[in-house]
Amino acid sequence: MSESLLIRGALALLTGLPGAAARSSTGTDLRVRDGVIDAIGTLAPEPGERVIDARGCVVYPGWVNTHHHLFQSLLKGIPAGIDLPLVPWLAAVPVAYRRFFDGEQALRVAARVGLVELALSGCTTVADHQYHYWPGMPFDASEAVFDEATKLGLRFVLARGGQTQARAMTDAAAPPQVQPETLDGFLTSIERDVRRFHDPGPMSMRRVASAITTPNWSCRAEELRPMAEQARALGIRLHSHLSETHDYVRWAREVHGCTPLQFVAGHGWVGDDVWYAHMVHLSDDELKLCAATGTGIAHCPQSNARLGSGIARIPEALALGVPVGLAVDGAASNEAADMASEAHMAWLVHRADPRAGTRARAGGVQEGGHAGAMTVEDVVHIGTAGGARLLGLPGVGTLQPGMAADLAVYDLDQPRHFGLHDPALGPVVGGGRPTLRALLVQGRVVVENDAIPGLDLAALRAEAQAFVNTMLQR
Numbered sequence: 001m002s003e004s005l006l007i008r009g010a011l012a013l014l015t016g017l018p019g020a021a022a023r024s025s026t027g028t029d030l031r032v033r034d035g036v037i038d039a040i041g042t043l044a045p046e047p048g049e050r051v052i053d054a055r056g057c058v059v060y061p062g063w064v065n066t067h068h069h070l071f072q073s074l075l076k077g078i079p080a081g082i083d084l085p086l087v088p089w090l091a092a093v094p095v096a097y098r099r100f101f102d103g104e105q106a107l108r109v110a111a112r113v114g115l116v117e118l119a120l121s122g123c124t125t126v127a128d129h130q131y132h133y134w135p136g137m138p139f140d141a142s143e144a145v146f147d148e149a150t151k152l153g154l155r156f157v158l159a160r161g162g163q164t165q166a167r168a169m170t171d172a173a174a175p176p177q178v179q180p181e182t183l184d185g186f187l188t189s190i191e192r193d194v195r196r197f198h199d200p201g202p203m204s205m206r207r208v209a210s211a212i213t214t215p216n217w218s219c220r221a222e223e224l225r226p227m228a229e230q231a232r233a234l235g236i237r238l239h240s241h242l243s244e245t246h247d248y249v250r251w252a253r254e255v256h257g258c259t260p261l262q263f264v265a266g267h268g269w270v271g272d273d274v275w276y277a278h279m280v281h282l283s284d285d286e287l288k289l290c291a292a293t294g295t296g297i298a299h300c301p302q303s304n305a306r307l308g309s310g311i312a313r314i315p316e317a318l319a320l321g322v323p324v325g326l327a328v329d330g331a332a333s334n335e336a337a338d339m340a341s342e343a344h345m346a347w348l349v350h351r352a353d354p355r356a357g358t359r360a361r362a363g364g365v366q367e368g369g370h371a372g373a374m375t376v377e378d379v380v381h382i383g384t385a386g387g388a389r390l391l392g393l394p395g396v397g398t399l400q401p402g403m404a405a406d407l408a409v410y411d412l413d414q415p416r417h418f419g420l421h422d423p424a425l426g427p428v429v430g431g432g433r434p435t436l437r438a439l440l441v442q443g444r445v446v447v448e449n450d451a452i453p454g455l456d457l458a459a460l461r462a463e464a465q466a467f468v469n470t471m472l473q474r
Helices: 070-074 086-100 104-119 141-152 183-197 221-234 246-256 260-265 284-293 301-306 314-320 339-349 354-363 376-391 423-429 457-473
Strands: 004-008 029-033 036-041 050-053 057-061 063-068 123-130 155-160 206-210 237-242 274-278 296-299 324-326 407-411 435-441 444-448
Touching: 050 435, 057 376, 057 423, 063 104, 063 274, 063 324, 063 339, 063 376, 070 086, 070 104, 070 123, 070 457, 086 246, 086 457, 104 123, 104 141, 104 457, 123 141, 123 237, 123 376, 123 435, 141 155, 141 183, 155 183, 183 206, 183 221, 206 221, 221 237, 237 260, 246 260, 260 284, 284 314, 296 314, 296 376, 301 339, 314 324, 314 376, 324 339, 324 376, 339 376, 339 423, 376 423, 407 423
Parallel strands: 004 050, 063 123, 123 155, 155 206, 206 237, 237 274, 274 296, 296 324
Antiparallel strands: 004 029, 029 036, 057 407, 407 435, 435 444
């Protein structure tokens, strides 16, 4: 007999689908059988079936976080970088502090903190842009982060980063843990990780992507095409940072005579198997190039605001059909590195973007902003189905029969949710982290009654603080 679970009595169910299909019209009960969604509607319990009481709750697809740096989870709120823009912040925080991650346990604790924070926000899939590698490192960073995700039951994508040359703008005083790898070393490590961890299935729990840290700074131009060719031969995706700041765009124009996206396009780094974090500063032509090639954007609104980088043109990108996902970036540039906070920010920031009002002015919308630039349904769509599309997981990201049973049951029991006329909006419009009645990944309950079974949160806090204290002392 197949294993079955029924989520019953929710106030609303959002599907992650676009348009009129964004909300379930057949009912809000959802049956899970053998890890996938079996039915949605008004359903009666079957004999012996486990029932999760979802009264007072709303059901969302699990968030898909398309870009993170989990090792930064122990680098929150560092005073030396709290008010710096991207380039000096990189030198002052991630580069300088990587020397403290010289052993496996520090990386594991940081990854665990980040993954727990994400899970408790309703996130079921995490793409970690892990670039903490150096020649001769004494532990297996890839295995460590996969293992931590597996223990928590989360779907995990390792975007294996790194660098093959020192970056002049940030690495002048870099510690040994920032030393570059050789191209051969980088490619060999990618292939090794694919052989060990990568599952190409539509509901895969483990994926690997080739993800040099920054294509303009972290490697030589002639190395980009071999990286792309290897990735496509292995059947994996390509990922990196791109066009995050005005300085980034200006540098590319001065050095390469083109925009960053034009530069990578000339080296095989565009296509429906490529996604980039940030993409804040794209021209009209670049947005059209993304749409034409299927090149995706991991939207990081909180980190972009925290570093003063700007607001990405996401409403326009969506209108053109550009693939877009949601991401929190690293905790060192986003001290609220959870998907609930990110979704709230994504809902708000585009409404305040002066360009939104300018674009809509012909239709009579006020100047200075556009209150409908990003709807809750838009945010849920890009944060779930959109993210799954970027990561190449077609069996994940929406609540429909036959899809993976990755879902969050949010309890609207916080005062911020009291008085809501439309409960479906609560997890996004309320801000903060809603209480989780349950979080399921592939049908398995990984969070229950706002707690992760078997996790000693107090012990994790103490362990994280011990590492922070060590950094402060050293």
